[in-house]
Every structure is written in C-alpha cells, then in structure tokens.
Amino acid sequence: xxxxxxxxxxDCPGLNAVIRAVVRKGIAEHGDEIxxxxxxxxxxxxxxxxxxxLAAVRGILPRGGTVLGTSRTNPYAADGGxxxxxxxxxxxxxxxxxxxxxxxxxxxATRLAEQGVRVVGVPKxxxxxxxxxxxxxxxxxxxxxxxxxIDRLHTTGDSHHRTLVVEVxxxxxxxxxxxxxxxxxxxxxxIPEKPFDVDGVVAHCRHRFESGYSPIVVVSEGAKPKxxxxxxxxxxxxxxxxxxxxxIGQALASLIEERTGREARAVVLGHIQRGGTPxxxxxxxxxxxxxxxxxxxxxxQSGVMVALRGTDIVRVPxxxxxxxxxxxxxxxxxxAEVFFG
Numbered sequence: 001x002x003x004x005x006x007x008x009x010x011d012c013p014g015l016n017a018v019i020r021a022v023v024r025k026g027i028a029e030h031g032d033e034i035x036x037x038x039x040x041x042x043x044x045x046x047x048x049x050x051x052x053x054l055a056a057v058r059g060i061l062p063r064g065g066t067v068l069g070t071s072r073t074n075p076y077a078a079d080g081g082x083x084x085x086x087x088x089x090x091x092x093x094x095x096x097x098x099x100x101x102x103x104x105x106x107x108x109a110t111r112l113a114e115q116g117v118r119v120v121g122v123p124k125x126x127x128x129x130x131x132x133x134x135x136x137x138x139x140x141x142x143x144x145x146x147x148x149x150i151d152r153l154h155t156t157g158d159s160h161h162r163t164l165v166v167e168v169x170x171x172x173x174x175x176x177x178x179x180x181x182x183x184x185x186x187x188x189x190x191i192p193e194k195p196f197d198v199d200g201v202v203a204h205c206r207h208r209f210e211s212g213y214s215p216i217v218v219v220s221e222g223a224k225p226k227x228x229x230x231x232x233x234x235x236x237x238x239x240x241x242x243x244x245x246x247x248i249g250q251a252l253a254s255l256i257e258e259r260t261g262r263e264a265r266a267v268v269l270g271h272i273q274r275g276g277t278p279x280x281x282x283x284x285x286x287x288x289x290x291x292x293x294x295x296x297x298x299x300x301q302s303g304v305m306v307a308l309r310g311t312d313i314v315r316v317p318x319x320x321x322x323x324x325x326x327x328x329x330x331x332x333x334x335x336a337e338v339f340f341g
Contacts, residue, residue, distance in 0.1 A: 002032070002093050002096075004044070006097075007069070008102075013137070015286070018137075019052065022290045035051065039070060045088070096119070098121075100124050101124050102130060107322045110319055121306070121318050129173035129325045131323065140281040141277075141278050145273050146184070150218065154216060163260065165264060167269065168220060172325055173192065174189075176220070178336055185216070186216045186217065191223055193328045249267070292306040293306050307321065
C-alpha cells in the first residue's frame, strides 16, 4: 500500500516518533511504501514529497520538531485547494493518508475523509485540547519544561523579593498552566476557561509576600480578566483565522507591580515549551499512536483518529475529535485553587 504522511500546525516533541513508527511498521509488516509530504498540507497542495524509507527514520526518535517540516497551510483557504489535494493524491497513487496534527490539521483531514479520501489521523498538540483522547503527545514535554522553569524562578524571585509572572502556551485551554503550575508550586494559576479577578490575584501576591516568600503567577497566553482585556496581539491571523496572542504576562506583571509596590517581572516561555527532545512518556505515546495508525489503515478504517483512553489506544471518529476543544473542567481548576496565595 502507498501511504502518505504529513505533520501540520506547530511543531511538537514526539512528531518524529510517530513518523518512525509508521515507517517501521508499514514497511516491516506490510511492505508499504511511505511517502512524506513536506511542510504539512502545503506539501500535499504542491506535490512536494520525500520518500520515507528505513534509512530516513534512523536516529530520529529522540529528536524534537519534525523531519518532514510543518506549516499552517489550509487547503480550504487556497484557490482550488481541495481539488489540488485530491489531484495530488490521485497522481501519486496515495491509497491512505496519515495526517499528524491538532484541531486545524485534523479538521482538514475530516473534510477530506468526507470527500472519500482514506484518512487516519494522529492527535498532536502540546495544549492537550483535542477532544476524544485523554492525552496528546507533546503535552508532557511542554509541562516538564514549564515546571523546570518555575522551579528555577522560585529561587530568583525569593532572592530579589519580586513577583514573577510566567506566561505559557494555551490559547483556549489552560492544561499546560494547570499542570505546570501545580507541579511547580505556583501561587496563582490563570487559565482561559475562567476569567480572573485582578483584585484576587493582587491579594494572593500580597499574602505571599507577607509570608516571607515571593509569588509565582502562571498564566496561559489566552487568559483574560473578568473586566477589561490585559492581553495584546499583533492583529495578524494565520490561515485558519487564529489571531497571534501574546502580552498577557507583561501586562499582568506591570499591574501587580503597580498595585503591590513590589518589583514584578514577566517570563514568556514561548516556543521553548515545544522545542527540544521529547519526554519518555511522549516518545512512547507517539510511537504507539504511529503503530495504531498503520493498523487502522490496513483494517480499512477511514475518518478515524487514534486516541488514548486510559492506557489503551482506541479509534474514534475524526468528526468527534475535532467538533469541540477539550477544556479544563471547573473541578480540576478547583483542585489548584487550594494552593493559591
């Protein structure tokens, strides 16, 4: 069978582990030919491919990023995009497609499956906000990076008696902030799902100073206060219509410094969270996803996504996985609130 594979959206630790697993199992057990599309859906639109044989995936397991490259290209936003995709797949003799990505990449995959393309999706996002799967690979690595940063910031904050505001990724979902903040012992955690009270944040910071220590505030890039908007953006949008966010950390640090009379600094982790080598958990999960995707293809499945449920890898409809985002539930945030202040 001739199987196409691509990685779309933001890069993420574990992508190469998926690619390696698809290639290794496809070739070794089924004699498949794996065709890699460069730079996500752009490669499919333009027929930009690379042959993925055993030599191509040797040594890539611990590498971050993606050897195939990625982009935020949206075929449905390009003139004649869907038709060009179908023409490319037919011309290259692609019998099945394995797209690895988040809500946008798999949203395109869902529409292609509805047009008759055999598609088996693999969930990828460090935000952990894809529905129908307990975890996505990349999330564990991102949390580990953020937690280590918080651990280090505790000591410098206490030494200088200043508030440190740590801005992490999370446009719509606060999973990274929640897990990294709890693991790192943050004094306040702010997420997009729950608009925050500025007075409450300031009160928690003051209480922390009164205890003889300095506060650490962890905030998702998409978090907003109940009244007003502290976040800033460039106004630029990507091909899927997402506005580029940023600035909530600095804006919040300035406000806390003004209200407490104590110095405050913002630390924006940004792309550091999704760069570098994947954690052991993410390597194993990504590998299992890749193996399961090949199984699904050879079982004749289409319009499905492999997903983690408990410790099992299952198949779920792509339409269900992309219908809505998986947000932090109120009860999970309430667990973290116990440690605020």
